[in-house]
Amino acid sequence: MSEMIQKPDSNAFFSVQDIHSYYGESYIVQGVSFEIAEREIVALLGRNGAGKTSTLRTIARAHEPFLKKGKIVLNGMPLHQLEAHQAAQIGVQLVPEDRRIIGGATVEENLILAQIAKPIGWSFEQIYEHFPRLAERRKQQATTLSGGEQQMLAVARALARDLKLLLLDEPYEGLAPIIVREIERILLEVKKLGITTIIVEQNAVAALKLADRAIILDTGLVAFDGSAQEVLDNKELREEYLAI
Amino acid sequence: MGIINRGTIHLTVFALIVLTFPFWFEYTGGYAGLDTKIIIWAIFALGFDLLLITGYLSFGHAAFFGISAYATGLMLLHYSSNIIEAMIVGVVVSTIAAVIIGFLTLRRTGIYFSVLTLAFGEMFHTAAVSIFSGLTGGENGLTGLPTPTLFGEKMQGSNVFYLCAIFLIIGFYLARRITRSPFGLMLKSLKSNQTRLEYIGINVQFYKNSAFVLSSIYAAVAGSLMVIYEPYVATEFLEWKTSGTLVIMSVMGGVGTLFGPMIGAAFMLYFENVASVFLEEQWLLALGIMFMAIVVYLPGGFVDGYKRMMRHWVKKNQA
Ligand SMILES: Nc1ncnc2c1ncn2[C@@H]1O[C@H](COP(=O)(O)OP(=O)(O)OP(=O)(O)O)[C@@H](O)[C@H]1O
Ligand SMILES: [Mg+2]
Numbered sequence: 001m002s003e004m005i006q007k008p009d010s011n012a013f014f015s016v017q018d019i020h021s022y023y024g025e026s027y028i029v030q031g032v033s034f035e036i037a038e039r040e041i042v043a044l045l046g047r048n049g050a051g052k053t054s055t056l057r058t059i060a061r062a063h064e065p066f067l068k069k070g071k072i073v074l075n076g077m078p079l080h081q082l083e084a085h086q087a088a089q090i091g092v093q094l095v096p097e098d099r100r101i102i103g104g105a106t107v108e109e110n111l112i113l114a115q116i117a118k119p120i121g122w123s124f125e126q127i128y129e130h131f132p133r134l135a136e137r138r139k140q141q142a143t144t145l146s147g148g149e150q151q152m153l154a155v156a157r158a159l160a161r162d163l164k165l166l167l168l169d170e171p172y173e174g175l176a177p178i179i180v181r182e183i184e185r186i187l188l189e190v191k192k193l194g195i196t197t198i199i200v201e202q203n204a205v206a207a208l209k210l211a212d213r214a215i216i217l218d219t220g221l222v223a224f225d226g227s228a229q230e231v232l233d234n235k236e237l238r239e240e241y242l243a244i
Numbered sequence: 245m246g247i248i249n250r251g252t253i254h255l256t257v258f259a260l261i262v263l264t265f266p267f268w269f270e271y272t273g274g275y276a277g278l279d280t281k282i283i284i285w286a287i288f289a290l291g292f293d294l295l296l297i298t299g300y301l302s303f304g305h306a307a308f309f310g311i312s313a314y315a316t317g318l319m320l321l322h323y324s325s326n327i328i329e330a331m332i333v334g335v336v337v338s339t340i341a342a343v344i345i346g347f348l349t350l351r352r353t354g355i356y357f358s359v360l361t362l363a364f365g366e367m368f369h370t371a372a373v374s375i376f377s378g379l380t381g382g383e384n385g386l387t388g389l390p391t392p393t394l395f396g397e398k399m400q401g402s403n404v405f406y407l408c409a410i411f412l413i414i415g416f417y418l419a420r421r422i423t424r425s426p427f428g429l430m431l432k433s434l435k436s437n438q439t440r441l442e443y444i445g446i447n448v449q450f451y452k453n454s455a456f457v458l459s460s461i462y463a464a465v466a467g468s469l470m471v472i473y474e475p476y477v478a479t480e481f482l483e484w485k486t487s488g489t490l491v492i493m494s495v496m497g498g499v500g501t502l503f504g505p506m507i508g509a510a511f512m513l514y515f516e517n518v519a520s521v522f523l524e525e526q527w528l529l530a531l532g533i534m535f536m537a538i539v540v541y542l543p544g545g546f547v548d549g550y551k552r553m554m555r556h557w558v559k560k561n562q563a
Contacts, residue, residue, distance in 0.1 A: 060443065088445035102437045105429065112426050113433060117445030161444060 019070030030220035043211035091164030100154035148179030289505035291462020299435030304365030310482030312338035312467035342460030389475035498545030
């Protein structure tokens with residue numbers, strides 16, 4: 001399938017151009033390229049250990065993995081030259097897969113912290129209007145929120161910033177079906193806002209419901225890049241890379 | 245309530261306690277002059293708390309206290325007895341040192357940071373008593389300083405006390421403003437959430453340095469005032485013991501509470517100077533036992549003890 005990898009086009013809203021990244025000596029992201037149009041939602045899929053989290057972390061300019069080669073460009077800005085906080089300042093927001101909130105602070109304080117660095121996005125009023133559950137709990141310690149509420153807070157915090165590219169790492173992981181539906185509803189609203197998004201999800205069907213396009217990673221390389229419908233229709237593809 | 249909010253009340257009460265300190269302190273057995281020393285150490289400890297809230301435990305803050313003390317002393321000795329220039333030079337020189345040392349040590353966390361600050365602190369102490377001994381007076385300290393003056397007025401006795409008291413009140417007001425602002429919230433969050441803060445656009449390294457420098461400015465002001473209080477610079481100002489005393493005061497009083505470290509400073513100086521009259525050389529042993537008891541049974545220090553007592557009292561009165 002590797003012939004399907006497109007040549008990077010620097011005119012795209014967001015592009016990842018032949019990135020290679022390492023955790024110490026281990027070579028994990030081994031030359032990934034793709035591009036995303038503005039307002040597009042892309043599902044980044046693949047088996048466990050395929051390198052999905054590592055790719056998101058590389059884009060968000062986390063300390064690890066270390067980007068050795070390649071370019072990452074958002075809206076003409078060279079992300080590959082930036083550090084994590086600078087990437088966040090120009091609009092990249094990673095909602096990581098582990099505990100997503102800032103401990104020792106309340107719900108509202110998490111939002112205050114998100115707006116220390118400029119530029120900022122939604123006001124608290126807008127956030128609380130869209131997340132009534134958070135409004136009720138604004139004075140609550142964020143670590144005492146349920147898993148689903150923490151996920152909401154993580155998405156809300158991303159919206160509190162001037163958001164250009166949203167990176168969601170397994171937003172449904174470990175949540176009860178009823179909570180998954182609530183997060184889904186929120187993400188559908190985010191989609192209506194036209195925020196460019198990459199969503200990584202074990203639950204490929206759920207991710208493909210939301211996404212316009214799908215990229216499948218396999219051992220640190222792009223194995224497929226096409227429409228979400230194509231993945232849903234192609235049984236072999238699903239069996240080979242997604243086990244669904 | 246209008247303009248009379250809790251903050252105003254706290255600050256007013258605090259200012260009144262500080263300003264009336266010399267009047268009631270003598271009834272507690274304290275000698276004249278010890279009150280000023282307590283105020284100076286309170287400034288030192290208060291600033292240190294602004295660093296401690298970030299989770300970085302420095303064992304080298306004597307450096308900023310001592311550098312400022314030496315710079316102030318040298319200015320008084322060679323330039324003018326006027327304290328304005330001497331204090332400004334003391335604080336500026338010390339702050340420059342803090343920017344450099346902060347930059348070098350804050351790349352590490354936990355014990356590595358603490359050991360690095362300790363090493364830098366000792367480096368300054370060693371330098372002061374060896375290669376710079378011509379300038380600093382070596383092991384004897386810097387002696388022969390003139391009585392400091394402010395606008396021609398001699399800075400002695402209660403003049404010095406009120407000068408220090410004003411610095412402490414302003415310092416407390418600023419520290420309170422800082423800890424209650426988003427900036428302060430972020431400093432507190434640095435302790436456990438550095439990567440997460442980076443993901444929301446916060447330049448963690450820069451803010452860690454800010455907290456370090458801020459606390460060093462308080463240390464520098466305290467060091468400078470110490471020389472104005474007693475026109476002499478002791479080598480021990482730069483020594484690790486001074487840093488250690490600062491840490492012990494903060495832990496005994498209650499880290500991260502602003503009030504706590506100041507109370508810890510008052511307690512320790514009082515204990516050292518008053519209780520030692522009865523306990524003689526044993527006072528250090530008594531202090532050590534108390535310190536251990538606090539760490540084990542009251543990790544939040546005196547402030548935590550006070551809060552627990554109040555809670556207990558409220559419960560009893562409700563029953
Ligand atoms: N900190 C690390 N140090 C060394 N290797 C790592 C580290 N983190 C991840 N890896 C390795 O990198 C590879 C890709 O991991 P990554 O977390 O990106 O996969 P993933 O696609 O997100 O998987 P999952 O679906 O299980 O979340 C794995 O083989 C993993 O063991
Ligand atoms: Mg993952």
